[in-house]
Amino acid sequence: MRAWWSAPLIIGAFAALFWLERRRPLRSAVEPKVTRTARNLTLAGISAVALQLTEAPAALGLAALVERHNLGLLKLVSLPVWLETLFGIVLLDYTLYIWHVLTHKVPFLWRFHLVHHVDLDLDASTALRFHFGELAVSVPWRVVQVIVIGVSPLSYLTWQVFMFLSILFHHSNVELPIRMERWLNRLFVTPRMHGIHHSIVHEEADSNWSSGLTIWDRLHGTLRLNVPQREITIGVPAYRKPEDVELLRILPMPFGKQRPSWQLPDKGEPRREALPMPSDNLLP
């Protein structure tokens, strides 16, 4: 029971962001946009199939079960549907924050999440390039999320659409007017904020883990807003060459020997003069 309007909404959002990225790019591109977009969409296509086969039936089937048997935290109290849906979305967002931290900190999970981070540029197509393995290994987490929180099918489907739009938006390479971005960023993850998470500087990649609401980074002290975009190099230090990130290299990447991610080929680690944290000052 997927909402019929979710596919056109997502395709429309991607097309609008693609157009805006050409008109108002936030960061200058390293690789040609057409080549990258084709590569990222191919990876996305493979992942979409993996998702349909694994997560979609597992999570939605479970959400129906949760609803039928009143399982999970949200079912302990009786809430109006709108409030239960809202809490369901907020708690899914928080537990996704925790999952994102784990994908960076647990070496086995990082092997997969690395594929998303080695992209040399960051735009809406990066939002779609997750290795199918990362999506598959996230299914058990999703199952626990749904059961423990007590997520109804309505909450789950609404969250999925919200998350998809949010991920497309904050990966996009669109230069929003700074005042607008600062205003939006009080609540939602924005392109400049997520750009810092994709930096080759390790401490910067170890910040801004939120995927929807910024409150989780604020609460955990992992929010970093004070790195100007023009100073950011996107990617992972060990994989800096265009040939390192070709499709046939990144597909087998999680399964083979990997380089120490945060070291440049000459063994140094990219650093930036320590910036104070936390900072509420979002630089252009």
Ligand SMILES: [Zn+2]
């Ligand atoms: Zn990440």
